[in-house]
Amino acid sequence: MPMTHTLAKGTVLDFSLSSDDIAQRASALVARGQQIQDDVAAQTELTFDSVIAPLGARQNEQDADYSLITFLQHVSTNRAVRDASSAAEEKLQAFEIESMMREDVYRVVRAVFDNADEMAKLGAEDRRLVEKIEQAFRRSGLALDREARGRLGKIKTRLSELTIAFSRNVNEGDGRIVLTRAELDGLPDDFFESRKTEDVDGVEGFVVTTKYPDLVPVLKLAKREDTRERLFVVESQRCPENIPLLQEAISLRLEAARLLGYKTHAQFVLEESMAKTPRAVLDFEHDLRHRLSALGDREMAELEAMKRGDCEAAGRPYPGLFAWDYRYYSNQAKERKHNISDEEVKQYFPVKEVTRGILDIYQKMLSLRFVRVDSPPVWHADVEMYEVWEAVGDAFVGHFYLDLYPRENKYNHAAVWPIRAGFDRPDGSREFPVAAMVANFPKPTLSAPALLTHEDATTLLHELGHVFHSICSLTKWARFHGTNTERDFVEAPSQMLENWSWEPSVLRRFAVHHQTGSPIPEALVKRLVNAKNEGAGLANLRQIFFGMFDMAIHNSAEDDVDIKQAYDQLYEDICRFSLGPHKTWVAATFGHMMGGYDAGYYGYLWSEVFSADMYDTRFRNDGVDNPQTGLDYRNEILRPGYSRDAMDSLEIFLGRKPNNRAFLKSIGLDATAD
Incomplete structure (x- = not known):
């Protein structure tokens, strides 16, 4: 169980910033960044140390301030602070866009990149830094003429404004x-x-x-x-104002892609992914949809039979299955077929015990030790803070925050912000990483503590996986730290850890009745595990729908895609449920499309393939408590971050190339079937 102590000075970030503080820090970041770039552009001896290292060090040193002041818009209770945070993000992103359009800086970066002798002298991570900085400049349009570069810069600035406005509308x-x-x-x-x-x-x-x-x-x-x-x-019908924002963003993304020589925005984005091309993504989605079709049909027939029965019992005609029926009848299927309900299960999932148990799992798996900080300097009284230490010895690793309960104007889902990356300082010392998990789990009531559903507990495992990807990464440069990996791999480490919520031996460690303290009964665990794949067909078809909608709006060569029509048609075709007669605009709150997952939502299912393979090949075979497997996972999957390609990390950890057999088996499909 995590220990507690009083925080040592000098180890944390200051979240008690006023709106003026935020504005001043943003201006200081711009001024400092401008000076560094001017100095780099003025260099005459063009080496890694004179050109690339200062640019990498700028990201190292400034990321923490950047992340802190832009994070507050999602969690602060103060409207002025949230507004200042949003304004600061607009200003800082605009500066970053300008920075990537500087011909003078690109000229000296390209000189180092083209110097074979200089590149040959570098270590692997330094060489990768040169390659990625040069690539980023090139993908920002530095090979274009001045007029095209100017237009691209304006597009990127406007896209930044649209993204921030979209997120603010959803949060508020x-x-x-x-x-x-x-x-x-x-x-x-x-x-x-x-x-x-x-x-x-x-x-x-x-x-x-x-x-x-x-x-x-x-x-x-x-x-x-x-x-x-x-x-x-x-x-x-929330946030109708977001539909024109998304529509404009789609059009601008396509225009930017065309300026850079790509046919679609998806083609541009996927160049840096594991999938590489829209064709690979679409083949993946279509193949999985085909495999799931018969299973989805059977599940739909079961849900229809249940609703027909309910309608007959109530003496009313059967109107069909609608989107608002999906969760209800999926849950009814679990209750009726497996005699299990969320209400029964959550009695054994008090949030404090679940959190303690899951943190214990991570401590043992990753050979770490967590220490909860007393009276920490945080942004809200609900927030907890933990220090992370090596399990053996006194080496400090980093710290993280947990903000688990809903409140007004707070980020509305579950996510992790890597607020500070770890990196090596020039003097050889280490800057330690910081991450914050934000969620919206049920609050305590007058008669009971906060109780989680099993789905909530799985979410907690998943999001903490992102936390420890950030905490356990050990790279020289912040650019490669933690979750800064390929977008279609970034979910895999967290998805792999969701499997722990289905392990009977693991559940019994922390699932205890909130009143009696008795562990969860074995019979209930068995029923819970048996129900794991109930509804897997429709659940995975729903994920395919989101990925296909994303590709429909971002892999189109037309700049006037009808968002509502695309969403509604694909939803009813793939998910099988009707949206009914109401005028809705669900995409207005589909934050992924404006939150970094544009042309990337497929990555959730894509990375599930890798997560299932890692779990089945190593942890299931070696034992979920095998300390060497946990260390291998920490060292080969989490530690490298993006300092090497994800496929290389996977092959080292697995001892072979990954395949999809474990994934198909995990959702109840025959991997050998056509």
Whole structure:
């Protein structure tokens, strides 16, 4: 179990910044960056040390300030701070765009890149730094004429503005609805505790928001279809102002790709991925969709039969399956076929015990020791802070934060921000990494602590996987640290660790009843594990839909793709559920499309192939508690970051090239079937 102590001075970042502090730091970063680039451009002796090292060191030193002041827009309770953080991000991204358009800097970078003798003297990571900096300049348009470069710079600046506005709208544009207790039939008692109420025509109503701890339970548990439908519509009509922002972004991305000589934005993006081409992505998506088709048909037939039965019992006609039915009837299938429910399971998943247990797993697997800090300097009272040390000896590794509960104007999903990368300082000392996990798990109630569903616990394992990818990475340059890997590999380490939530021996370590303290019964664990692949066909088809929608809008050679039509048609074709008669614009809150996953959403399923192979080949065979396997994983997958290609790391860890057999088996498919 993590220890606690009082924080030593000088080891943390300052989150108590005012709006003025943020603005001043942003200006200082721009000024310092400008000076470094001017100095580099003025060099006459063009070597790695005079040109490349200062540019790499600038990213090393300034990333922490950059990440800190832009992170606060997602978590601060102060509107002025959030606004200043957003404004700072716009300013800093605009400067970075300008920086990548500097011909004078590219000239000296290219001179080093073209100097075979100089390159031959460099170590592997230094040589890679030269190659990636040169590539970044080239992909920013430095080979274009002045007019085209100017237009590209304006496009990138506008895209930065659109991204920030889109994210701010999602964070601050929560929907709400007031529903009576009768309308919320099926929700557990703890859902109503401490919940805000309002009068609805003389009847007490409960305020339900579109934040995950409200949205997911209602869509999963509410027995009344009209209740699920109303909340789905509220969620699906959020942020209409984001549709034109996304539409403009799609058009600008295509224009930028064309300027750089690519046919589509996806072609441009995928050049740096493991997949390499849109054709490879589409072949992957189509092949998996084909394999899942029959399974999806069987699952749909089961859900339709359940809803038909419910309609007949209620004396009303069967209207078909709608998007607001997906979570409800998928959950009903688990309950009816496996005699298991979230309400039963979550009694054994109090958030503190689950967090403690999962941190213990990571400590043992990665040979680390975590120390919880007393009264830490954080951005909100709910946030916990942990130091990370080597399990043996007194070597410090880094620290991380956990911000697990929802609040107004906070980031609405679950994600990890690598706030500071680790890197080597010129004097040989080490800068230590910092990461923050942000989630929206249910809060404690008057009668019970915060209780997680099994899905929540799996999310916690996944996101902490991103945390420790950042913490355990050990690279010379921040540019290659941690999760700065190929976009279609970055999820694989975290996805691999989700498997621990299905291991009976692991579950029994931390799943205890929140009242009695008794461990989760073996019979319940067995039912839970047996239900693992229930609905796997439709769940994976849903992921294919998101990836195919992404490709539809980003691999098109047309700049006027109809977002709503593309979304609605693909959803109904692939996911099999109807969106109903309502005018919705679900893509308005599909944050991945404006949050760095454009032409990259396929990566979630793509990287699942690698995660399943790593788990099945090494951890399942060697034992999930095998310390050498854990160390190999830390040293060969997490430690290198992007200092080498992900495929090289995979082949070293696996002892062979990866394949998809374990993945197909993990979702109940025959790897040998056509």
